[in-house]
Amino acid sequence: MMNQIPEVIRTVPLEYYLYxxxxxxxxxxxGVLTRRNAIVIFMCVELMLNSVNLLLTALSAYRSDPNGQxxxxxxxxxxxxEVCVGLAIIVMIYRNIRSTDVQLLNYLKW
Amino acid sequence: xxxxILLSVFGIINLFVGFLKSNRILLPLALLFLAVVFGANLFxxxxxxSYFNNMxxxxxxxxxxxxxxxxxxxxxxxFSQRYIDTKDENLAEYYSLLLFSxxxxxxxxxxxxxxxxxxxxxxxxxSMYVLAGSDKKSLRSNEAALKYFLMxxxxxxxxxxxxxxxxxxxxxxxxxxxxxxxxxxxxxTNTMFVLGLLVTIxxxxxxxxxxxxxxxxxxVYQGTPTLFTSxxxxxxxxxxxxxFYKLMASAFAASYTTWFPTLIAITVLxxxxxxxxxxxxxxxxxxxxxxxxxHAGYLLMSLIAFNxxxxxxxxxxxxxxxxxxxxxxxxxxxxxDQRKDxxxxxxxxLGRTNPLLAFAMTVSMMSLAGIPLTAGFFAKFFVFxxxxxxxxxxxxxxxxxxLAAVGIYYYFKVVxxxxxxxxxxxEKVGVNSFxxxxxxxxxxxxxxxxxxxxxxxxIL
Numbered sequence: 204m205m206n207q208i209p210e211v212i213r214t215v216p217l218e219y220y221l222y223x224x225x226x227x228x229x230x231x232x233x234g235v236l237t238r239r240n241a242i243v244i245f246m247c248v249e250l251m252l253n254s255v256n257l258l259l260t261a262l263s264a265y266r267s268d269p270n271g272q273x274x275x276x277x278x279x280x281x282x283x284x285e286v287c288v289g290l291a292i293i294v295m296i297y298r299n300i301r302s303t304d305v306q307l308l309n310y311l312k313w
Numbered sequence: 314x315x316x317x318i319l320l321s322v323f324g325i326i327n328l329f330v331g332f333l334k335s336n337r338i339l340l341p342l343a344l345l346f347l348a349v350v351f352g353a354n355l356f357x358x359x360x361x362x363s364y365f366n367n368m369x370x371x372x373x374x375x376x377x378x379x380x381x382x383x384x385x386x387x388x389x390x391x392f393s394q395r396y397i398d399t400k401d402e403n404l405a406e407y408y409s410l411l412l413f414s415x416x417x418x419x420x421x422x423x424x425x426x427x428x429x430x431x432x433x434x435x436x437x438x439x440s441m442y443v444l445a446g447s448d449k450k451s452l453r454s455n456e457a458a459l460k461y462f463l464m465x466x467x468x469x470x471x472x473x474x475x476x477x478x479x480x481x482x483x484x485x486x487x488x489x490x491x492x493x494x495x496x497x498x499x500x501x502t503n504t505m506f507v508l509g510l511l512v513t514i515x516x517x518x519x520x521x522x523x524x525x526x527x528x529x530x531x532x533v534y535q536g537t538p539t540l541f542t543s544x545x546x547x548x549x550x551x552x553x554x555x556x557f558y559k560l561m562a563s564a565f566a567a568s569y570t571t572w573f574p575t576l577i578a579i580t581v582l583x584x585x586x587x588x589x590x591x592x593x594x595x596x597x598x599x600x601x602x603x604x605x606x607x608h609a610g611y612l613l614m615s616l617i618a619f620n621x622x623x624x625x626x627x628x629x630x631x632x633x634x635x636x637x638x639x640x641x642x643x644x645x646x647x648x649x650d651q652r653k654d655x656x657x658x659x660x661x662x663l664g665r666t667n668p669l670l671a672f673a674m675t676v677s678m679m680s681l682a683g684i685p686l687t688a689g690f691f692a693k694f695f696v697f698x699x700x701x702x703x704x705x706x707x708x709x710x711x712x713x714x715x716l717a718a719v720g721i722y723y724y725f726k727v728v729x730x731x732x733x734x735x736x737x738x739x740e741k742v743g744v745n746s747f748x749x750x751x752x753x754x755x756x757x758x759x760x761x762x763x764x765x766x767x768x769x770x771x772i773l
Binding site: 218221228231232235241244245248251252254255258259262266268270271273274277278281284285288289291292293295296299300305308309 | 427428431432435439442443446449450452455456458459460462463466467469470471473474477480481484485486501505
């Protein structure tokens, strides 16, 4: 069963994975640039990371090379660490200003 | 590898020492640990070794840059004295995070595989997100942490996307194999490769705060507690530029013509934005932030030169820049803590009240501006000399020299405030003897490297 998974992945042409992941990535980028809520921005960043994960898995299956899938684990672990720190920062800010709107924070100007 | 292991272990030990009631032991302990790491690191000189299936290689390049970064941290933490005096309860965590983030920095200069580059960047960045927000009650620090975190993780995603595209085109994460891979000149593979290359450059440019990806730098640097700002502008930048050069030299040497125009545009823009931006600042910390952007531009110039002198010129520039920046931020921290003011006016009359601080600040400003007899002069000289090996790049050096002249203006605003402006009932800034000793040491190092640069300029 396990050996068949790469073959199942390969039934869809590589270009499709490429376009799909790029589309997800671009949606994430647009979300980061247009949203105002820190948590939604953060979710868009996670979407970007996951589109990369998807592409890595597809590429790795196409090349029959495990390196790509190992990288996926690294990305997941690092993303988890980033979530810890990021949510802690957002909670800290929420305690101080009772909001997670990034545009309310504009104390740093010249 | 010894330095990575030692830094991790020492970081954990430091964390546990934090359970003790006394904060006084933490600073000597952290200094001792860093000194041990600095010494242990030197033992790897001329002894190239690979670890983890060739994912990390400790060669002379890695040892040299690890040396700079550990030395910078060593010179920087004596300025944390005030946290000890005010009995900050999280002091042990700050030192541990500095040690842990150094692990990431060491990985960034010794990676042989893009996975290790990514993990290194993240270890460094995640620690810095925490340290940027370490002043929990201050809204400025909160804002800096949030901006740094959101922008940092966004550009981490961008960097990853680039790495994956490169993997898709070449089928490997190993930078030597990427360099050797044959990419066909047209078709999807080539598009992926070029896209991956450019997006990776964007991702790393953010980390070293090169324009147009510098927009976070002034805000984050200003909001972050000064001690950690100086860490960001020295260690993070050194590691970023060293990683950038290593990536370009090993993986993308063959595609030089593809990335060269992009990098030239980034460099010129960085030099202009950094130097012009610094001129209009009223806040010294913000001015130093823009100055660090401009120095990223000078560092990128030796990347553009891309010849056998690039690595030693990056090494010398990083060393000169780090020492001068640490002294500048250190004096700024002492003055701003005492006078509750970070503008140029805070420095008024410092030459009369604190001759030592004023002198150290003057030397560091001269070094950052590139005045002869300081390390900064030879740093700029080596960079320009390596760029000039390609005579077509004369125009770039001319622009850089003109902008360095602009730099003299804003650096000397601090010096003028210290010596020419009268002190209006300004008090003497209290400095303990250990911090003074550190400042004297940095000043001597800066002047020494400005007189005999040959001490370290040819070691790579």
